[in-house]
Amino acid sequence: MVDSFRHAGQPLCPHPSAVAGLVVLSLLGLLALFAPVIAPYDPFALSGNAMLAPPGPDHWLGADQLGRDLLSRLLYGARISFHVAVLSVGFALGIGTLAGGIAGYVGGWIDQVVSRCVDVLFSIPDILLALAIMAALGPTLNHLVLAIGIVYTPIFARIARGAVLDLRHADYIEAARSIGSSPAAILYRHVLPGILGPLVVQTTLSFAFAILTEAALSFLGLGVEPDQPSWGILLNQGKDLMERAWWIAVFPGLAITLTVFCFNLVGDGLRDALDPRVRAEKRA
């Protein structure tokens, strides 16, 4: 009874910060999508005159050592970041959910095998694992997607498995069984929608991690091809020129931070919005 009062004062609207994050992200997505139209310069075009040009009217965010326009490169870099994030997280989501879902639903030795595999992958720190995979495969965009995908697969497997296990004991699943629904119907009508929430949240958060990982790997030289304007590579190039041209290191870092920040905000917002516990509090 007391509990029904406790949260009566809590706001019921979705997080304004999450909405802001979503808006900024959509904007960034559009910028990335229309980079060829928006970018003021060819991101690869060299210019002796613009070498290390500071931010100004010609180059809003300055130019790099080879005289390439930083803004244009950032915009094209966003394409890489989003590309890697979407594909690798998609990969992880698909494979991880499938493996975890089956493990949780079927149980038994399949569950044991999947769980041990997940444990193993979890025990190797993600950057190290991704580095090793990249070293094994060689630095190309597709390999990067694969490496990051593999690294983030276990988290989805674990979440899917946990959610399925939770659901297996949910009263409403038992109710569906008692009604006489077939396992397929239960899977489709109850389990799948049930695990969607945590997966959506994790997907959003994983976008953030994937962008960070891509940048880190590229920064270490084991990411995409070196002439691609990936944010991590831009940062790496800016690092050595910090003193002469702070903008080369600062703006890509800001871009990464902003994007990841927004993904995190949206993820947090979604988590709160989809968490049955929080929802229950709000309902009361």
Added chain:
Amino acid sequence: MIFYIARRLLLAIPVLFGISLVAFALVRLVPGDTATVMLGMQYTEARGEQIRAEMGLDQPVPVQYAIWLSRALSGDLGQSGFTGQPVTRALRERLPVTLQLASSAVLFALVMALPLGMMAAVNRGRWPDHLAMTVGVAGLSVPNFWLGILLILLFARTLGWAPSGGFIHLFEDPVGNLRTMILPAFALGLAVAAVLIRTMRASMLDVLGQEYLRMARAKGCGPLRLYGVHAFRNALVPVLTVLGIQVGYLLGGSVVIESVFGLPGIGLLALEAIRNRDYVLLQGVIVFVGTAFLLINLTVDLLYAWVNPQIRYG
């Protein structure tokens, strides 16, 4: 309690085995091998074969694995193909740096996160909460290598307060050591602090809603006793779990941070091993880090039992 530890240890065995398998399989996928890298431009088939034979790389892969595993079990992780140094020795040389880096980062994260997370929960919805949550999200969003660069730029370059890289051993020059460690520890620890702030806040909120806390208030406990004694220890339980997981992040993140700050730790060793296609070393690093991660989690579990009596006796 002994059964609990024994159980955890036994469960770790298949995982350790899996780690060794993954490490072994991965490095076998790496194009080029130690022989080609060692010889570089002077590579000829004959000399390559000779080196491979010396290192046992001419055996079938499962045989190589069996040999390597049996040696690893007796504590011999082999010799670096590149420098000829025993892998265990290389790890031992590098371990103190990474250990110091990781533990400083954890320490920094805990010192920052526990009070902030607690303050946020207690003042839910007010400015300390907003501050903590902003730090909590921002800390997760700033790439640690960028932060490292900015820190170098600001503190080493502009202000000259700290060296911009390299490592000084603690016993050789404690002050110098501290100065070389402070920036990397901060850069590495911020994300961990962010995660811990969020966890601490969430678990503290959870605890604050618990009946025993209302009970404690009804007993006449003041805020200090209420939060510091009754709530804190309960709130610590999930924080510990997360901390164990974050150590994995630290071990991975140290690869990047050690590279930015030029700290000769395990992370840099891993990068060198990758660069030199040093099979044996890379394998050793992955297995070592995996083992360390498992052991740290075991330690966390023990701490867990200390915090949570139900596990201790259950």
Added chain:
Amino acid sequence: MTRLHWIWCPAVFLVLAGCSRNADPVPVTERDAARSRTNELIVAIQSDAKTLDPHLATDAASMRVIENLYDTLLTYGSAYGTLEPGLARSWTLSDDGLTYTFQLRTNACFHHTGRPVLADDVVYSLDRMRSSGARSSVFAPVSSVTAPTPHTVIVTLTTPLASLLAHLAHPMSAVVDREQVGAGGLKRADGGSGPYALIEWKAQQYARLKAADTAPASLRPRVPFLTYRPLPDETARTTALRTGEVDLLLDVAGKDVQSLQQVPGIVVESQPGTFWEYIGLNCTRPPFDDIRVRQAVAWAVDRDLINQLVKFGRATVLDGGPIPPNHWAYAPFTMYPARNLERARALLAEAGLADGVDVELLVSSDFPYQVKAAEVIKQLLKDINLRVTVRAMESGVFFHALGQKDFTMTLVGWLGFVDPDEWLGLLFRSGALWNQQGYGNPEVDQLIEQGRSVTDRAKRQDIYRRAQEIVALEAPMVFLYVNERTSAHLADVKGFVNHPTVTTLSLRETWLDR
């Protein structure tokens, strides 16, 4: 120390962070005895040494440590191109130019065993180099090395070899302690008799040397302790110098020269160096098996632009042959005066590639400036429809690929030392070890043979000029520029000489004015 039990307790270590210290063969007292900033010279190097075996080392970082540990028969003089006595106090050449006789000085001792360096050791070392070392090919014309007396070494050649003395003066042509080779190899040990002896090498942290007790007083260095600190990050290196953490930087990047010059208390010394960079084109593979395509690349490249963008204009553009202007064998001709796109396009059209072609450009990711140059080249070649994909690999794999001639196009550098043969003979003779381009021209081969056997400098100059003209025209390599060599040190570091090659032999004459 291969037991695993210490692996089992990292968690405990985590608490005792940093308290663990390494068991070390060298006692603490010796390691740290009386070392202070007044008697220790700290040199920042770009990367850690890979090996301490002089006969295997191919990278500059290793060489820098090695050259101070070992003696060579001859050494480079401080004036570029001159040679001075080393272990050999004198030498004679037979009239047929096939037999060299060296007289060794008697006061050299190996650090580790304290054994005097005898002729046998020289014979052993030369044989070791000839049979397996990284530079075995340069000694190919040597037929035998003998030691008739403990202090006399005779080197017999099959054909005259003008460059032999220069090769022997190369810092990696070191005389090594064969007992040490037998005891544990030289990869991580000091088997030398040079001015400095190794105290401790800690991977990625430092290599610490001290003035060798065994060296005669006249040859003993003036600074008692010499420490190399690997600082891979360019910014970290310059910062370390500014803050006085290190005394000497050996490789200052072009971008930092200007800013370092403005720092009071820091002395920057620059001069044209001998490290030059080029685009290697694989002559055995399409499309570069066609000379016109190679020439098209040579015409399409804007050397000045690359120099400006990548080297901050501090390199010297090579528009003719590869030998730099500061070398006596420099050939003052210009083959590719300026970028000429029309010509490049025309050449390509002739070769039937008017629509362009896709090629892969291999670079080593360990050298960021080469990656940058590759990016520029990619853009430049786009203008003639050569679509370049830049692929960066770790240096080990990269050099392996190069050695296997498994590439189409590459961008890499070559470090010249003293003799012109080191520029041309090693690179362009058919079948030469470093001729990855697979280039072959009988005339060039013949010129190179000639250049080796003729001892007269003026004649050699002509021979090499001719060879350079042919090579530049046929363009197995597109020469880009030769780098400036710049070092920077604190003002109280005195007596250091910035040498055009990588050597730092002058460290033994350097002193600290503190």
Added chain:
Amino acid sequence: MTRRSPREFEPEKSRPPALLSVDGLRVSLRSRTRMLPAVQEVSFSMQRGEILALVGESGCGKSLTAQALLGLVGKNSLGQVEGSIRFKDRELTDLSEREMRAIRGREIAWVSQDPMTSLNPVYPVGAQIAEVPWLHQLCRTRNQARGVAERWMDRVGIPDPALRARDYPFAFSGGMRQRLVISMGLSGEPDLIIADEPTTALDVTIQAQILDLLHDLRAQTGCAILLITHDLGVVAQWCDAAMVMYAGRIVEKAPVGELLANPTHPYTQNLLASVPTPGHRRPLQPIPGQAPALEDIPSRGCPFRERCALARAACEVHMPDLVGSAVHRVACWDREVKA
């Protein structure tokens, strides 16, 4: 310690000053848009040694009333407390948080609803009980406090108190935990115990044990007990007087015998008719509809009118006052008309 028969009820005016007297208590909770009145115009008083029941269904505001007495709401942004709470000649609403702290646990104790969650899982139970005398400086040393704790554990019927004091809460069954909570409440030797649904989570047989224990302790120590419950059976068996609460208001208040024999408010009547009695298959007469949620409580008029068979026009406009005899009061227009 005065021993008075619990059944002895005198007219209020001639009685000695009340232990607790609440007058016009209002508790409002902050929502996003406005303050929601969760408890309104609650007035009552308690004598020493009395067991007073506060009965109502979930959400009626009974727990909130109890928390307001302890000052556990209102001192933060979530709620607001108005009205007067006089306890032993002190006005609790005027006291600072620090002064309230000295009262909580020492003079007014709280026994909470769910014994499974009201003990801190990470500390031994003995220490948690000893905390009360220690905090309120009833003992000079921690050892003494421990002794006090063990004595109280013994008194509430926990075997081997010295041994079990070192156990953690999870080692006790639900019934035992509730005994521990009670001993925790009593170890401060309070004058008033507020027991918030102390047996809801327990089985009936254990419920009987716990209520019996409370009853005995009341007899031994003379403390007053405010028992909050939704179970009319519990009220009937163990309480002296009862107040029926609906939607934040007290609608009827009477000694238990009187209330059961002569329920007057339609809600009380309905409530009694909703409870099955063993042995009789008297058809239950449920109340139609459901109690309004906090946000839906009408701002004026009687909140029960929607479900009331006797509702009339007046009920729409004004909330009737709690009127009647000194012992039996009821808030209903129907009653006023009849009276």
Added chain:
Amino acid sequence: MTEPLLVANHLSKTFDGGGLFRKRPGVRAVQDVSVKIHAGEAFGLVGESGCGKSTLARLLLRLLEPSAGTVHFNGVEITALRGDGLRSHRRMMQMVFQDPYASLNPRMSIHGILSEPLRAHAIPRAEWPARMMQMLDQVGLPQSILGRYPHELSGGQRQRVGIARALIVEPALIIADEPVAALDVSVQAQVLNLLLDLRKRLKLTLVFIAHDLPVVQYISDRVGVMLLGHLVEVADREALYREPLHPYTRMLLAAAPTLHAPVPGQPRRSVVPQGELPSPASPPPGCPFQSRCPLVQPACRRTMPDLIDVADGRTVACHAAKPGA
């Protein structure tokens, strides 16, 4: 007496204790329970928490696999059915759950929830609207509720939805597991009356499970009392109230608070029960009630008494209990 609709023979269920290395003893939730339920009757099952009554309900419906024993429904051994056979059989026997919120999928509208059994049993789609309307009417819910979600409903409404879901495929048997435990008194009475009413109108057989003896007695014809996995007494409602045979039943009756206030000055009517039940994970040998039983005999500490018939339709499992005692 009519033919039994549901017959359980020697049902037992042991839950695995788990534990990878030390096999912990399993919890014997239901032990050797035999019961017959006749068509059209309302059978009540009462017992304190952890006595295994919910497990028994799930065994009867075969939502759980029994460790031993059989269940026959309408003469068919449902413990032997598999897959589709079992699923189609479920149409005849439905369950109403304790927690009306947890047993309704929060992501489904009421329409979705009610259509699930119709879909599962292949009721032609054309019939759905009529059936739903009729069902809502039966349980007293407005039609407007179809578009709403469980969290928008009150507890009582949710339980009505739960009942409607069970009844919509016209089963013969309803097993209601503590359907009113989570509800307020006034709403509880509504739901109890609704169940009674539906039972009468639809000629349902009802198994009603609760911990509250007065509630069970109110709704049932016959009552079974469970104690730590055992069925210890079965009797008609009246008989059970008049003359409880098992000492545990007596204790339950005594402990249930009634609305009769004790007369001032006199001791309260009830005898306060003593002691607590042993843990279900490690019960002592013999009768689980021995620790609290006023009539405990040496035999009680050795063997669990059998459930024996003592009179017409009355069974009890106690060494000490004698009818009329």
